[in-house]
Amino acid sequence: MADSEAKQLDGFIAKFLPEIAAMTQAVVKKMRKRYPTAQVLVYDNYNALAIGFGPSEKAGEAIFSIAVYPKWVSLFFLQAKGVPDPEGLLKGSGNVARHVVLESPRDLEIPAIAAMMEAALEVAKTPLAETGAGRLVIKSVSAKQRPRRPTGK
Numbered sequence: 001m002a003d004s005e006a007k008q009l010d011g012f013i014a015k016f017l018p019e020i021a022a023m024t025q026a027v028v029k030k031m032r033k034r035y036p037t038a039q040v041l042v043y044d045n046y047n048a049l050a051i052g053f054g055p056s057e058k059a060g061e062a063i064f065s066i067a068v069y070p071k072w073v074s075l076f077f078l079q080a081k082g083v084p085d086p087e088g089l090l091k092g093s094g095n096v097a098r099h100v101v102l103e104s105p106r107d108l109e110i111p112a113i114a115a116m117m118e119a120a121l122e123v124a125k126t127p128l129a130e131t132g133a134g135r136l137v138i139k140s141v142s143a144k145q146r147p148r149r150p151t152g153k
Contacts, residue, residue: 041137050067065078067099079125081095
């Protein structure tokens, strides 16, 4: 990962509460270790910080995304159609993208979630490269954003 992009991502993550920021850093680290060839696409959007993992810099090819919200972190399966979910862990009603709310970075090791991640790789339209190292790419930063820390509401 290029230093300037990594520092920029760290700055985006630092906007969140310390516990959410620490969890996000740990989840991203685990995902980078698990999928070292994935391109990491960062979108600091209006609603959330989204960090995608896919075979190219095309958002539509991303297989996974980490979405960071003020109170939680979710793992999105962006090509969820065809991913078996026998334990009913996936949330959302979409046919394409569904997610699981992570309680801890260790949730990536839960057998049911790990199996869904493997299945997602198998059904992905474009597979991850077998060799090489993925780049970190800051794709967009929204000028206007919801607060990154919980409000008193």
